[in-house]
Amino acid sequence: MTAGPLELVRAALAAAGQGQAVLCHPETLARLGVFEQPFEDWPVSNPFVAGPALLCLGREAVLVVAHFHAANVRPSAAHVVTYRSYDYRTPPDPSGELRSTLLAALDQAGVDPGPTGVEARALPLEVAEWLRESGRSPVDCADAVADTSAAPSHLEAVRRASRLADVVQQAVKDHAAPGASEAELAGLAAAAMFREAGRRVPAILTVSTGAEATATGGGVATERVVQPGDLVLTDTSPWIDGGWSDTANAVFVGEPDLETRRRFDAVRRALHDGIALCRPGVVAKDVDRQVRAMLDEHGPTYAHHTGHRIGAAWSEEPRITPYSDVVIEEGMVLALEPAIYLPGWGGIRLEHVFHVGTDGNEILTQFEHTL
The missing domain is CATH 3.90.230.10 (Creatinase/methionine aminopeptidase superfamily)
Known part of the structure; x- marks a missing residue:
């Protein structure tokens, strides 16, 4: 049986000595078949979301996405969790809700404290700091992820x-x-x-x-x-x-x-x-x-x-x-x-x-x- 995109990226990360990762580049997420960023968000940032969709890869795969973008999630093997990024009825806390949702998703995915692969050029500084605070040290894995483009x-x-x-x-x-x-x-x-x-x-x-x-x-x-x-x-x-x-x-x-x-x-x-x-x-x-x-x-x-x-x-x-x-x-x-x-x-x-x-x-x- 042909390995799916998530299995291929896991294998590429393992070959590079990286057993877990948090991926967020829009092209990567689309290539892995988990999320496609709306056309309107290219190349400007969306003021109704706190950051990019985040795919946590540990023992499981968990996708963190703003509820504003829930319709753009693609059927895949990844579990999906959403956070409230905008609400016209009550004041939202997009950054705070993204942080708490991400930390819970990391635990759910089995992303343990230690070196954690990230796409350094795409990962927001704020998210990198949250990873460090939780004991997960960001390590660039962009080259390993790019290898799955074949x-x-x-x-x-x-x-x-x-x-x-x-x-x-x-x-x-x-x-x-x-x-x-x-x-x-x-x-x-x-x-x-x-x-x-x-x-x-x-x-x-x-x-x-x-x-x-x-x-x-x-x-x-x-x-x-x-x-x-x-x-x-x-x-x-x-x-x-x-x-x-x-x-x-x-x-x-x-x-x-x-x-x-x-x-x-x-x-x-x-x-x-x-x-x-x-x-x-x-x-x-x-x-x-x-x-x-x-x-x-x-x-x-x-x-x-x-x-x-x-x-x-x-x-x-x-x-x-x-x-x-x-x-x-x-x-x-x-x-x-x-x-x-x-x-x-x-x-x-x-x-x-x-x-x-x-x-x-x-x-x-x-x-x-x-x-």
């Missing part, structure tokens, strides 16, 4: 996120026409993504148009209106069910000239040939060097990494850079994004997400890169 359940979430990325790229391509603004294109793409997901989901979504913006790699969508002859560069990283994806594409508004086609085709070949290079046992910097060499004739190479891993975050190590000695492993989910940027002309960046296998790599983003 689990089959996480790969399925990446597949779903990749489908959303495909929808975004198709929507921009369908609507990229003179008169539409960058912001309008981004809005139409986001609406298509929400429709596909069946709900609103977080995503990084940038749309840039014209020679000046695309030559720098693009950025946040503005009020600039698309003109005939523009390159439109879109990069998106949607998130759903604890999984990220990442894809980039460039389209041309009108009939592209031969030089634009030649450069586009060169980037597309570099992308697919680069994906083929990413085999188990290959060193990341060797892939970076070979992909850049494929585009040498088109001027100075792009001033960013050639690719990166998709895991607990949408971009993490190993990043495919000139300095990375990390060895690519079977089961990794990677993104490759070669590009050509030329001042006065514009920029093309194409990106796919793929799963590294022993018998070949599976491309998870299915959008076809065409001008």
Whole structure:
């Protein structure tokens, strides 16, 4: 029987010498299938809750969540306890109630005094102090938890996120026409993504148009209106069910000239040939060097990494850079994004997400890169 997400994270913690933990990063909790933070809480904090949901992992699993967020709890093996974070009838004490509920949950979960794994960059200082006061010393376990991003359940979430990325790229391509603004294109793409997901989901979504913006790699969508002859560069990283994806594409508004086609085709070949290079046992910097060499004739190479891993975050190590000695492993989910940027002309960046296998790599983003 395949181990579930909670069993996998327990095993990862044990392998790192950490037998218990309090986890709270929204992506971790979603990936473990216990809680999904509402879209409205990304990235701002919710004034009606005292802190993040907290998963106490000891001999049992107990999830502490504000009653305001009880509807966002997912069915799982974790016991659920809630605290009163807001009440219009009587004055609440969100911080005090969270503290008392957490301390009781730690006992219920069998999280004993002693070293306790936490995701240090996500854990509120106040909660860390409560752990220390109760004799549970916080120790960062973020790397061990991130290792579970290779689990089959996480790969399925990446597949779903990749489908959303495909929808975004198709929507921009369908609507990229003179008169539409960058912001309008981004809005139409986001609406298509929400429709596909069946709900609103977080995503990084940038749309840039014209020679000046695309030559720098693009950025946040503005009020600039698309003109005939523009390159439109879109990069998106949607998130759903604890999984990220990442894809980039460039389209041309009108009939592209031969030089634009030649450069586009060169980037597309570099992308697919680069994906083929990413085999188990290959060193990341060797892939970076070979992909850049494929585009040498088109001027100075792009001033960013050639690719990166998709895991607990949408971009993490190993990043495919000139300095990375990390060895690519079977089961990794990677993104490759070669590009050509030329001042006065514009920029093309194409990106796919793929799963590294022993018998070949599976491309998870299915959008076809065409001008």
